[in-house]
Amino acid sequence: MTNNNISENKNSHLGKIDLHAELVETGVEQVLVDLDKSLIGLEPVKTRIRETAALLLVEKAREKLGLAHETPTLHMSFSGNPGTGKTTVALRMAELLHKLGYVRKGHLVTVTRDDLVGQYIGHTAPKTKEVLKKAMGGVLFIDEAYYLYRPENERDYGQEAIEILLQVMENNRDDLVVILAGYKNRMNTFFESNPGFRSRIAHHIEFPDYSTPELLDIGSSMLDQLNYYLTKSAKDAFIEYINLRKEQPHFANARSIRNALDRARLRQANRLFKENNGPVNAEILSTLEEVDIRESRVFSGGIDN
DSSP states (O other): OOHHHHHHTTTBSSSOBOHHHHHHHTTHHHHHHHHHHHOOSOHHHHHHHHHHHHHHHHHHHHHHTTOOOOOOOOOEEEEEOTTSSHHHHHHHHHHHHHHTTSSSSOOEEEEOHHHHOOSSTTTHHHHHHHHHHHHTTSEEEEETGGGGOOTTOTTOOHHHHHHHHHHHHHHTTTTOEEEEEEOHHHHHHHHHHOHHHHHHOOEEEEEOOOOHHHHHHHHHHHHHHTTOEEOHHHHHHHHHHHHHHHTSTTOOTHHHHHHHHHHHHHHHHHHHHHHOSSOOOHHHHHEEOHHHHHTSGGGGTOOOO
């Protein structure tokens, strides 16, 4: 047996492969652990990612044992409201695919319609091809993908970008994974209008909204990273804030929570200057009080923007 054969079979014994050893040695297990730590909730999403990782590991094992195998279609659709972790999961997915050897580089390129579609004849093709060139060997994440298709505008150049994307998704699927993302209903309409995309997307993953306890945990984690914390009364007020804000327009899950806490810190800073003429200690600088939360316009029926 040559050294190469010995290397290729280091994880096999008499025609067997330890899948759990492969999970660890490829680094995929660590990616899944990091994903679980970095995202609160989203259990259905995490389950789908683990299932996808398992499928890819099994395909690699079949290849090593000389069984029939093929590179599965890996293009995906992420649907859900803003602030539900779609970009974060796309980043982890790029890392996972790289660990398993399904993409060469494992980088993530995030774009919107404006990065792909030009404003005049002859402008769209070079823009789209340049983005695809940057994304090759990794994952291309197209946010609010449905804006590529505007049938009401006869002079829109989005269809040209779509045709180029479809061709590359088919011909270069061994070197590029495309993830389309956006609101669920709009994504469904987009796929109905563009059957070419639907036929090339194998994995449709829905990102649910966060519950109030999950949003509170997300907010607490954000504050902890910045060495802030909520008092008991402030936490109770923040739970009330979350429930009110969730019922208002333009609520963006974790993104809205981050914005709310940024404003609470702003109010705390102003309060500290009004209340203190002398030195302050670390505890005072790190504490968000109930008043810092309740001064939000949300409690009077307004919207935090």
